[in-house]
Amino acid sequence: MSQPSTITIDGQTVPFQEGQTIMEAALAANIYIPHLCYQRDLTPDGSCRLCTVTVNGRNTSACNTKAMAGQQVLNNTQELQDIRQTLTRMLFVEGDHICPGCTKTGNCQLQAVAYYVGMLSSHYHHFYSYRKIDASHPDYFIDFNRCILCELCVRASRDVDHKNVFGLSGRGRKTHLVINSPSGELADTDFAVGDKAAFICPVGAILRKRTRYTTPIGERLYDLQPINVVGDAQQIHAGAKRHGNQN
Amino acid sequence: MMNLETAKHPENLKRVVLEPLTRVEGHGKITLLVDDDNHVQQARLHIVEFRGFEKFIQGRPFWEIPVMVQRLCGICPVSHHLAAAKAVDMLVGARTLTPTAENLRVMLHLGQTLQSHALHFFHLSSPDLLFGFEDEITHRNILGVIADHPDIGLQGVRLRKYGQEVIRHISGKRVHGTASLPGGMNKPLTNHSRTVLLADIDQIIQWSQAAVKLAKKVYLSNPDFHQRFGYLETNMLSLIRDDGALDLYHGGLRAKDAQGQTIFDHIDYCEYQKYIQEEVKSWSYMKFPFIISKGTAEGWYRVGPLARVNNCDFITTPLAEATRQEFKFHAGGNFIHASLAYHWARMIEMLYSAERIKELLLDDVTMGEDLMAYGEKCQEGIGVVEAPRGTLFHHYQIDENDLVVKANLIVSTTNNNQAMNETVRQVAVNYLDGRSLTEGLLNHLEVAVRAYDPCLSCATHALGKMPLSVEMVNSRGDVVDSIVRSATGEIKRSG
Known part of the structure; x- marks a missing residue:
């Protein structure tokens, strides 16, 4: 029987199966690589770049780079953490990520990643962009000001829900989330409570109406343990326990 | 009293500016216009902050409001949280909360009243009341109180701490927690919290009683002065x-x-x-x-x-x-x-808060788990509470998609705006008129404003050491007198 193929991550030997990405191999070995646009069941997008790792001396995104035998991967280094912190800061200033007033606080993956990479301030000037909220849907509202263009909702709606409710439009810094409906409003789509896209948003952009702040401080996902221990925010959907908490 | 809101001929008067006011919450200033004989012709209290909450919560979902608007203040965020929560209760049709939720909200509010009143009396005002308005400025602060009267100073600190602990046990944080949901509360009180809070409550009541006695004793120690100072009907x-x-x-x-x-x-x-x-x-x-x-x-x-x-x-x-x-x-x-009777009344309320917290802790209804009420949604909600500083109004309208389209807040200090101005004028006429200005005399104006415990809409607190520069300019524009207080509390005079 042949030996399983392995890579090393920060010196630790990590086995992988043929076809797995570095991210998948790392997660299987309980090694946390920061990420926002990656989700286990969806095709990797590689857009947030937070999972940047150094593979044999070159930086690449772990979520869409295949693991190959003998790779030497650096993940938890100061240089990479600095890069991730810079990326996280840029995400914060581009949108309206004011944690104290956001309903996702404590359960937000962006916030948790910011803590993980040691971000203590935004550093850069805020864009203060204003994008109108879409509250037309009876059960959900979209706060475009908080969208980080991770495309998780786009992929979930298209590939899992088979509804194609969301899309990205524009180019460069003008790229923005759009709703695929004649009016451009969520109410004119068949988006529904049970959709995977309804609870996949890692930030506070797609939120269930009227069910906010239901989890007390101290019991929220990232109150208890950091994201490198707890994992992605979407998991709490399954663990929702009080007052119909969905996020 | 003569009308000193607007001088008839302000163009030839000297302008004295007292900015920023110290030992109040937020930023404000007092301006005086005096003639060449130092007679006060105009006195105004200005609130120089602009917060804009009424505007920027427009377009936000209504369930965010109670948590968002509490950021108006770091001293009494619970008041804003609860006034907004009551308004939002109306929006979701929950006109009557469950008894447990009602008890928890009341206790949360009383914890805040207790800590806020303790903060104001002991940390901000007791230096004036215990040492005199013209005491040496480096001594006239909470550290001076702790040095000279350690029992009083530390009781103040511990009273405030207890109030904040009540808030923390109910809302998760001492400042800016989350507790109220539209129609109820987000968690019951645990048995552990009840035990911890009950353990100290008798001591808190005892200290609150002592605080009322102290406030009364101070007020009656010089009754003529205290009754006359800032007296308004x-x-x-x-x-x-x-x-x-x-x-x-x-x-x-x-x-x-x-x-x-x-x-x-x-x-x-x-x-x-x-x-x-x-x-x-x-x-x-x-x-x-x-x-x-x-x-x-x-x-x-x-x-x-x-x-x-x-x-x-x-x-x-x-x-x-x-x-x-x-x-x-x-x-x-x-x-x-008498404006200084505010302190006495404030301590009576602190005692009430402590006693009532004990009653609520002993009430088994408080320990229930039925926390949410529901009803028919509507599009307008109004919530009013008595914040530590006074009556607080929150009024919201939402559209059919649950977004706020209109907000009106009348905060406690706004209600006292004219009264504070009139008090400043009364004190200016009675104590400053015709006299050469000193830091101690100017502190009379601050004492007058401080009596109202104004929350000038933010969480900035100064303990008597904020930089202060006062200039007196004559009708020709020449500086004839100036006093500068540095950030370390040092006073320098020139001119």
Whole structure:
């Protein structure tokens, strides 16, 4: 029987199966690589770049780079953490990520990643962009000001829900989330409570109406343990326990 | 008293600016216009902050409001949280909360009142009251109190800590937690929290009793001065319980005139706009509310501890009620109008808060788990509470998609705007008029404002060491006198 193929991550030997990405191999070995646009069941997008790792001396995104035998991967280094912190800061200033007033606080993956990479301030000037909220849907509202263009909702709606409710439009810094409906409003789509896209948003952009702040401080996902221990925010959907908490 | 709001010929007067005010919450300034003989011709209190909350919550979902608007303040965020929560309760049709949720909200509010009143009396005002208004400035602060009266100073610190612990046990954090949801609360009180809070409550009540005695003793130690300082005869406005009892969380609106005669009583606060309007003046960012039936000239009023203790028929807790009766007895059953009596009334309320917290902790209803009420959604909600500094109005309208389209907040300090201005004028005329200015004399103005415990809309606190520069300029524009207080509290005089 042949030996399983392995890579090393920060010196630790990590086995992988043929076809797995570095991210998948790392997660299987309980090694946390920061990420926002990656989700286990969806095709990797590689857009947030937070999972940047150094593979044999070159930086690449772990979520869409295949693991190959003998790779030497650096993940938890100061240089990479600095890069991730810079990326996280840029995400914060581009949108309206004011944690104290956001309903996702404590359960937000962006916030948790910011803590993980040691971000203590935004550093850069805020864009203060204003994008109108879409509250037309009876059960959900979209706060475009908080969208980080991770495309998780786009992929979930298209590939899992088979509804194609969301899309990205524009180019460069003008790229923005759009709703695929004649009016451009969520109410004119068949988006529904049970959709995977309804609870996949890692930030506070797609939120269930009227069910906010239901989890007390101290019991929220990232109150208890950091994201490198707890994992992605979407998991709490399954663990929702009080007052119909969905996020 | 002569009208000192606007001088007839301001162009030839010297301008004295007291900025920033210290030992108050937020940023404000006082300006005086004096003639060449140092006679005061104009005195104004300005609130120089602009917060804009009413505007930027427009377009936000209504369930965010209680958590978002509490960021107005770091001292009394719970008041904003609860006033907004009551308004949002209306939006979701939850006109009556479950008994447990109601108890938890009241206890949260009382914890905040206790900590806020302790903060104001001990940290901010006791240096003036214990050492005198013209005491050495480097000594006239909470550190001086702790050095000279360690028992009093530390009791103040611990009283405040207890109030904040009540808040933390209910809302998860001492400042800016989350507790209220539209129609209820997000968690029950645990047995552990109840045990921890009950362990200290008797001591807190005892210290609160001592605080009332201290406030009374200070007030009566120099009765002529304390009664005359900042004395104004005004209308008084507060919430009142159905049976006339003091209630800080819920009730109808009661307004009485300076003689204690009823102007209106037990008014549903949802109709506040029929009884109260706000006047805009060009020289202040803060509006001037008044009672419509009495007009702008006669209709301004005071709110807060003095108004509440004057207005109520009784207090439900025995120790606080006994102190209220002493308070009323002092004035022969009439209203007490002296501005410095605010401190006495404030401590009576702190005692009430401590006693009531104990009652709620011992009430098994508080420990229930039925926390949410539901109803038919509507598009307009109004919530009013008695914040530590006075009556606080939150009023919201939402559209069919649950987004806020209109918000109106009348905060406690706004209600006291005209009264604080009039108090400043009275003190300016009586203590500064015709005299050479000193830091101690200027502190008289700050003491007058401080009595109201104004929350100038933010969480910035200064403990008497904020930089202060005052210049006196004569009618030719020459600086004839100036005093500079550095950030370390050092005073330098030039000119």
